Amino acid sequence: MNNVLSYLRIPFLASSGLAALGSxxxxxxxxxxxxxxxxxxxxxxxxxxxxxxxxxxxxxxxxTPDGETLHAYYLRPSNASLRKNITILTFxxxxxxxxxxxxxxxxxxxxxxxxxxxxEYRGYGxxxxxxxxxxxxxxxxxxxxYVRTHNEMxxxxxxxxxxxxxxxxxxxxxxxxxxxxxxxxxxxEEKPSMxxxxxxxxxxxxxxxxxxxxxxMPPARFISVLCHQRWASDETIxxxxxxxxxxxxxxxxxxxxxxxxxMRTLYDLCxxxxxxxxxxENGDHNSTVAEPGYFxxxxxWMLEEVLDExxxxxxxxxxxxxxxxxx
Numbered sequence: 001m002n003n004v005l006s007y008l009r010i011p012f013l014a015s016s017g018l019a020a021l022g023s024x025x026x027x028x029x030x031x032x033x034x035x036x037x038x039x040x041x042x043x044x045x046x047x048x049x050x051x052x053x054x055x056x057x058x059x060x061x062x063x064t065p066d067g068e069t070l071h072a073y074y075l076r077p078s079n080a081s082l083r084k085n086i087t088i089l090t091f092x093x094x095x096x097x098x099x100x101x102x103x104x105x106x107x108x109x110x111x112x113x114x115x116x117x118x119x120e121y122r123g124y125g126x127x128x129x130x131x132x133x134x135x136x137x138x139x140x141x142x143x144x145x146y147v148r149t150h151n152e153m154x155x156x157x158x159x160x161x162x163x164x165x166x167x168x169x170x171x172x173x174x175x176x177x178x179x180x181x182x183x184x185x186x187x188x189e190e191k192p193s194m195x196x197x198x199x200x201x202x203x204x205x206x207x208x209x210x211x212x213x214x215x216x217m218p219p220a221r222f223i224s225v226l227c228h229q230r231w232a233s234d235e236t237i238x239x240x241x242x243x244x245x246x247x248x249x250x251x252x253x254x255x256x257x258x259x260x261x262x263m264r265t266l267y268d269l270c271x272x273x274x275x276x277x278x279x280x281e282n283g284d285h286n287s288t289v290a291e292p293g294y295f296x297x298x299x300x301w302m303l304e305e306v307l308d309e310x311x312x313x314x315x316x317x318x319x320x321x322x323x324x325x326x327x
Contacts, residue, residue: 034209034229035131036095037124046125047099049073052106064122064142068135071126072143073098075109075116076152082113086198086306087156089147090118091140091166093286097125107295108161112302115153119143121169133229140173148194157198157306164258164285167205168231171266174200175236178244199306200247201298204285206258207234207265216257237270246274246305250297252283276301 037043049057056076061069077083088108092101098118105116121136122129129135144160147153162170177197206212209231214221247270251263260279267277278301280291288294303309 030227030229031130031132034094035121035123037097037121037131039095042095042097042100043125045099046071046097046120047102049075049102051099052102054078054102054106054109061126062119062142062146064138066135066138068122068129068139069127070122070139070142071098071120072146073102073105073116073118075105075118077109077113077115079110079113082111084113084302084307085156086113086302087115087117087147087153087158088201089143089158089160090116091143091160091162091169092118092120092124093164093166099125104289108298111295112299114159115156117143117147117153133231136169137172137176140169141176144173144177144197145194154195156195158195159199159201159302159306160197161201161203162205163203163289164205165231167202168233170200170202171205171233171237171240172231173197174244175239178240197245199245199302201250201301202247202263202266203250204252204255204258204283204288205233205263205266206231207262208232211262212258215259233266234269237266240270240272242271242273244272246276246301247272248276248298248301248305249278250288250294251277251279252285252288252291253279253281254283255285255288257285274305276305 048059049055054075056078058074060072060074062072063069090098090101090105090108092098098120101118105118108114109116119139119142120127121131121139123131123135127139144158147158160170160173162168174197209229210224210227211234213224213227249263249267251260253260255263264277267275278297280288280294283289283291283294
């Protein structure tokens with residue numbers, strides 16, 4: 001498989017040159033720029049779990065309320081002794097497909113012992129449709145609802161994990177479901193409730209697309225207001241109440257695409273009391289996940305904030321070499 005780190009950088013590097021073509025391109029073709037889902041055959045060439053020796057995995061197709069069909073991988077931990085009562089719902093970045101994230105899913109499943117549900121947005125990989133903010137937001141809710149009603153995952157603690165664009169999807173999903181929870185509390189009649197979100201993980205996520213444009217597309221900085229794909233996480237995260245689920249912020253301090261100050265600002269804007277900040281000194285936008293201590297930080301946070309346990313449960317190796325993770 002091609003080197004995924006290099007592969008995932010291509011869209012942002014290419015878009016810098018496209019910005020010079022003017023405001024009409026930014027407005028009319030922005031979906032192609034923001035969601036480069038078709039480059040390098042990523043719509044047809046989706047790595048499979050068996051390519052990574054994942055033996056207890058399913059490839060699933062899930063309908064959305066608006067008529068699309070989403071592809072997903074469901075990974076179960078193969079070692080029963082490591083199995084935890086956690087399902088991690090993952091939302092990927094703006095390029096590639098879920099197959100390119102299987103090395104991450106493998107560590108979360110095989111080393112940390114979690115169920116992992118990897119959703120592919122509309123227009124990506126083997127999912128139908130075309131991506132945009134409204135549609136991907138529907139996809140996020142569809143994924144959460146599926147996990148909440150699945151006969152194996154519905155009784156587990158659900159952690160939502162978003163990287164880059166996936167972090168913006170996660171923040172929007174959290175805010176929408178926080179509002180639903182508050183509305184249910186005011187309803188007179190009792191209705192069956194689905195499992196709440198037990199935790200949130202955000203990695204290298206931006207404040208908004210409009211605020212990110214000057215960083216990745218400097219010539220377009222004066223026309224960023226024309227961007228209708230907003231993903232305004234800086235506004236959305238402030239709507240989540242203080243009693244929201246625990247949230248872990250993971251920031252690569254050498255991120256060349258999303259300035260680390262944006263992640264820190266999101267952390268400061270977040271009103272949730274149980275929030276945790278972790279940095280990785282040499283982590284850039286796509287390789288922070290390969291930094292030493294990354295998965296250990298996730299594991300310790302889940303123990304303390306999600307499972308409420310002491311550090312006496314068994315895990316497999318959580319630190320992996322960069323070439324091993326992305327091979």
